[in-house]
Amino acid sequence: MKLLRIPSPFKGVSTLRKEKCRICNSEKGLQVGEVDYWDIANARLIKCEQCGLTQLDPMLTDEETAKGCLAYYIEESLRVSPKEQKRNMLRNFRRGYLFAISLKGKGYYPKDVLELGPGSGYFTAGLKFVFPKVKITVMDINKETLDFNALHHQYETIEAHIENYSPALDNKFDLVIARDIMEHVVDISKVVSNVQKYSKENGLFHFITPNGHEDAWKHYLTFNHLKKASELLINHVNYFDGKGLLNHLTSHGFSPINYYTYNLKTTRKGRGWKTSEKLMASTSKKKNSDFYVEKVNEVKENSFDKNSLLNQWYIYDGPNLITNFICWYQHSSLIRLSPTLNIGHEIHGLFKITKSDKA
Ligand SMILES: [Zn+2]
Numbered sequence: 001m002k003l004l005r006i007p008s009p010f011k012g013v014s015t016l017r018k019e020k021c022r023i024c025n026s027e028k029g030l031q032v033g034e035v036d037y038w039d040i041a042n043a044r045l046i047k048c049e050q051c052g053l054t055q056l057d058p059m060l061t062d063e064e065t066a067k068g069c070l071a072y073y074i075e076e077s078l079r080v081s082p083k084e085q086k087r088n089m090l091r092n093f094r095r096g097y098l099f100a101i102s103l104k105g106k107g108y109y110p111k112d113v114l115e116l117g118p119g120s121g122y123f124t125a126g127l128k129f130v131f132p133k134v135k136i137t138v139m140d141i142n143k144e145t146l147d148f149n150a151l152h153h154q155y156e157t158i159e160a161h162i163e164n165y166s167p168a169l170d171n172k173f174d175l176v177i178a179r180d181i182m183e184h185v186v187d188i189s190k191v192v193s194n195v196q197k198y199s200k201e202n203g204l205f206h207f208i209t210p211n212g213h214e215d216a217w218k219h220y221l222t223f224n225h226l227k228k229a230s231e232l233l234i235n236h237v238n239y240f241d242g243k244g245l246l247n248h249l250t251s252h253g254f255s256p257i258n259y260y261t262y263n264l265k266t267t268r269k270g271r272g273w274k275t276s277e278k279l280m281a282s283t284s285k286k287k288n289s290d291f292y293v294e295k296v297n298e299v300k301e302n303s304f305d306k307n308s309l310l311n312q313w314y315i316y317d318g319p320n321l322i323t324n325f326i327c328w329y330q331h332s333s334l335i336r337l338s339p340t341l342n343i344g345h346e347i348h349g350l351f352k353i354t355k356s357d358k359a
Helices: 062-079 082-105 122-130 143-153 188-198 212-226 242-250 289-293 321-331
Strands: 014-016 028-037 041-047 054-057 112-116 135-140 156-159 173-179 199-210 230-232 254-262 346-353
Touching: 028 054, 028 212, 041 212, 062 289, 082 122, 082 321, 112 122, 112 188, 122 135, 122 143, 122 173, 135 143, 143 156, 173 188, 188 199, 188 242, 199 212, 212 230, 212 242, 242 254, 242 346
Parallel strands: 028 230, 112 135, 112 173, 135 156, 173 199
Antiparallel strands: 014 028, 028 041, 041 054, 199 346, 254 346
16 A cells, blocks of 8 residues: 655656756756746746755746736736725734734834735734834835835835845844745745845744645646646745745744744645645636736725724724734634645744844
């Protein structure tokens, strides 16, 4: 009898890459999939045999990414109701609240926070609810996102590409946040290096990112069993191996305070190990990006009022046990496993940063 391995390892052919691995510069890797990013680009999914990172090869260019992201944003805005969008903001507020309570429990009281790719900004709004004096700065390339954050939360905004180094931000922050960002960036090494520079000595880095093995599994199944390219509509270009990511961070002065995966429902359903048609990514239809880009005027401006959004029975003037309980009940993860196992749905990281140059 063959023993079932969870997760099931990727089998592929070692092949020469078009572009070197962004973490370890390896020129070879296993092809584990092929994707079409809308009708914009075609790439192979290559898993590095040295560091474990799976990436698109070749990587999307900035131009391709910008177009696909715009098409996705419009498609999503037309699909997701304002009610659901508000629900998501409230969810993020509760998650930020919960995260802040856990920081407090560990004796951390951040003063200067930088969030990379803040989305609606409600995660840090939850953080600020617990630490009212905290100063929040958000960085994004998208001007609408920054305007929204300035208007709703009065955050400082920086319009910049998070992979481009800004020396003016050196040693400025005691907490840097990147939630669901690292899977989207072209060069993860640059982001990690920037976070280290922007951080103060012993500052914190918090991120979440999908379990890359699970996230790549659907493309792997389509490629291996149907021999076809699969559809990629949201620009996940990095698929992290739990061990490889940890190695990369620890070798750059980051030491783990919390590093775990959670939400095992998806693993129970077979993602990451089971061969089934249901788990495969859709085969590519080279979805028409222009069709959505041209609909940009149909996206209605959302007029959310922060006060009415946060007017919930369990949210008071400040942190308290009722709010703690509700946020904990809704969002805490009871079962936490090591990401090095590459199971579970999402990786949560909280790391302490040691500066290499203590000048
Ligand atoms: Zn590598």
